[in-house]
Amino acid sequence: MNNNTGLKVSVLMLTYNQERYINEAIRSVMLQETNFPFELVIGNDASTDCTGTICADWQKKYPEQIVLFNRKKNLGLQQNFIQTYAQCRGQYIAICEGDDFWTDKRKLQIQVDFLDTHPDYSTCFHRVINYYEDRGTKSLSNGGQKQDTDISDLARSNYISNVSALFRRGLFGELPEWFARVSTYDYAIHLLNAQFGKIHYIKRPMAVYRQHGKAIWSEAGTDRKLDIALVVRELLMDYFKERRTDVYDNLRQSHAQICLNLIRHYTGKGQQEQIEHTEKRLLQYQPQWTMEDVKRMELPRPQSTTQRLAGFVKGMMKRGRAAVSRVIPLPHI
Missing domain, CATH: 3.90.550.10 (Spore Coat Polysaccharide Biosynthesis Protein SpsA; Chain A)
Structure with a gap:
């Protein structure tokens, strides 16, 4: 142009x-x-x-x-x-x-x-x-x-x-x-x-x-946000598949992680039909994986005591910063 x-x-x-x-x-x-x-x-x-x-x-x-x-x-x-x-x-x-x-x-x-x-x-x-x-x-x-x-x-x-x-x-x-x-x-x-x-x-x-x-x-709720993220990545993967393999591969990795997060969300809600639909969606772009691989990755990873403590401290600091930010005025031109 x-x-x-x-x-x-x-x-x-x-x-x-x-x-x-x-x-x-x-x-x-x-x-x-x-x-x-x-x-x-x-x-x-x-x-x-x-x-x-x-x-x-x-x-x-x-x-x-x-x-x-x-x-x-x-x-x-x-x-x-x-x-x-x-x-x-x-x-x-x-x-x-x-x-x-x-x-x-x-x-x-x-x-x-x-x-x-x-x-x-x-x-x-x-x-x-x-x-x-x-x-x-x-x-x-x-x-x-x-x-x-x-x-x-x-x-x-x-x-x-x-x-x-x-x-x-x-x-x-x-x-x-x-x-x-x-x-x-x-x-x-x-x-x-x-x-x-x-x-x-x-x-x-x-x-x-x-x-x-x-x-x-x-x-948008959590499921809607994750679905929006998946749709755009699916369209982008189709676009970049023959243009840039590195971009395609990184989009695939991101897509897989979002699918797993969505499956965990549906698991918490007990929505089996949505779980199965998302598993199929994931395998479409990860054909080297089996359903057993997906089931294993769906499980939340156990955290060590150190990781739990670090998460607790991080959460406390985040809440503290949020509280302080309430009294800081927004800048304007």
Whole structure:
């Protein structure tokens, strides 16, 4: 995809019924201080509250910079992303969902400066503050994160928060046909981009990732979350099987572990039919295993006294940090 507009960055923002949050999200983008032009492309998925009106007010204030799609019909998360993504014109794309926000005026400048001077990188991302709104607690993401990684690392697990990502637009051409079948787009888009360059991590926190009861991911139960993770990996495995065997193998390992976790979840619920379905799903991508292998791996591994003690101490420290975080205010631009 060529960029003939002179735009350096398109900020992609999806929103649906987020009237409590959307103002802060848009404000944090429009207050960015840069030496290049950028646009904000908003896909409002037929919200039934005041989200569309708030977005329209911002668009009137910045008519040359904000592109607003107030959809008349609800498309769902994935189609809203696909159609909004297609309208982005910048050399780079950044993401800020309608219930998240940025906390550093120089966020875009810092990330663009890095990618401009490192052409062998496809993506850069940064640390975020995870805000668990319903509990009022906060935590920092990416503890122990390596500074530079690649697609093989990303195939093991998704460590990129959407609100932190900046990536080059058009590296892989059009979105593949199967993209519409994933329930969340983030992991798929980051892996597709990572085929064409390394990934850089900036330790500086520059955004808040808000987790609350009405968010799509937060609303999903454990089984639904694990199933979403399996579906995207199955689609990605089919895509990478003939392209990158290392990526395919790492995705297979991750898929197997998620299957085992899902089986243990169903075992705790006594859901035998779901257990058997997930076992078959696992063996489809691990044909070298037998059902006896799977049954053996399903059993929880016994912990030593040292491991139990370490887990107890870790849990106490986590609860202590969570309690302290309640009195620490969230940063804002």
